[in-house]
Amino acid sequence: MTASLLSIRDLTVRFRLPQGQAVAVDGVSLDVAPGEVLGIVGESGSGKSQILYAMMGLLAANGRAGGQVLFQGQDLLALPPRDLDRVRGQALSMIFQDPMTSLNPYMRVGDQLAEGLIVHKGLSRAQARAEAVRMLDRVRIPDAAARARRFPHEFSGGMRQRVMIAMALLAQPRLLLADEPTTALDVTIQAQVLDLMADLARETGTAIILVTHDLGVVARLCDRVVVLYGGRVMEEAPAETLFDSPAHPYTRGLLAAMPRLETALTPRLGTIPGTPRSGGTATGCPFADRCAVRLPHCATTRPALHELRALGSGRRSACHLSEPAP
């Protein structure tokens, strides 16, 4: 594997709450190579978005991140705010979930795009505007020069998300964080927006971390997938092998709950019984309560993430069932 662009080591995110501490991310480690598209999947509350927020320094006021986030050799968590501002918006940028609220309603779209270039690249207003129009053109906003002078409320949802993509890619970042970028969009344009994002990223060699709960999206775009549950990595695998041979019981449950063409005639989709545990750190496997194949020690001993050589390279899982005998 090439030197990684990003390497997260033992990241924890905790929130101070009146009734104690909530652990949202519990010792997650992962790597992203330059140009790679990494998918992070998991259900609501699994901590997937919080990983991105922690990296960007955007945690809520009561949140604390621990561990290391090494990005191009710098630990983002230890960076003073001024230096973090330099990294954010230049080498590292982010696309948010809801394009309807991600644009300032009182600012012309072109000016919003230009803002970052003026701040970070020291371009003049006119240069930055021209650059913004060029980028809007690349995300296929029709009549970009005229549209740049319009306000966000004059754009449709899909167009706004394309504007967000343009904004995120404008500074030619090394890594793009996308937090469920298409959940707020109409299904008919989800694919279009995703493909556009992936194409542009490929052209510029930008790596992407794509957080989603949509496995179809993962299958379409990602090189590698990390499955998250209860703030911990359950399984990690190249995208193509994960769908054929899920190793972790949770991943299998997730895949069973995904509609597929070939099973369209079966009466019901699979579900995973139970609900995710809330708050606190599990002493054992966080999925133990809901697992169909749980072993007696699952609830008490935490399974470590280990390599699964039998299933090919790059595959790892955190389950007692697949652990090599000690």
Place this chain on the structure above:
Amino acid sequence: MSVDLAPPRGLSTLHLQFRRFRQNRLAMVSVVVLALIVALCFLGPFAFPFTGEDADFDNISAPAALQWPHLFGTDDFGRDLLVRVLEGGQVSLTIGFLGALVAGVIGVLYGAVAGYAGGRADGLMMRLVEILYGFPYVILVILLSLLFGGGNLALFAAIVFTLWLTPAVIVRAQAQSLAQREFVQAARAGGMTGRQIVLEHIVPNCVSVVIVYGSLLVPEVILSESFLSFLGIGIKEPQASWGNLIQTGTAAMDTDLRLLLLPGGLLAAVLLCLNFIADGLRDAFDPNDR
């Protein structure tokens, strides 16, 4: 009905709101009347061969005969009443608009910073506001008059000092909710500094609230200037303001009502116009009222 073709340049929400405001007839009439009164106050005195402080000893306490040069007569020092009222209007209107502007700017910036910063800084800043709220207004004015040696500056300082608090609280609440909005998060993710976010993202988004509140602030300032001058701790004789003219007028109201009616009527007209305008602005800017 035909569909509007897209204009060449995008229209901001603000544009649309002002367009809606222009359709409010009462508010537009008020704007015209107010503009006339302002123009009259600032340009009118030039038409007369004397100022409001020049005494005409041949015509002391002349009645309102509508005869040149003393159209509305003179007061008991022989000073022309109309010119004094117009000059008093200059003082009252200047203090009103300038005071509202300064108080508004201070309040908006303070509130935006507090709301965006959040946490402990916000707590401290808001406690300060609450402490200042507790200050008795009239005593504050008297203290500041002593400090500045009386006069217009002390009055102005006192008015601004008490009136910036409410816009600060309003904008802070707005800024707090804006700080959670994704476009502010996106700006932070884009590496914008706190100052840029406050000035470019928070403040412009508070504009509608501020305009509506500001339009209520102007009559409030004018009224409190008049009130203080009426009490004798504001604008002092011989300089005129609507407040102290009304005060002189009440002293003579048994014998000569016009000394009270002219400044009082103008003040009432201005306040009425400002309130109609404020009402129109609120209707045009309130998103719940479409």
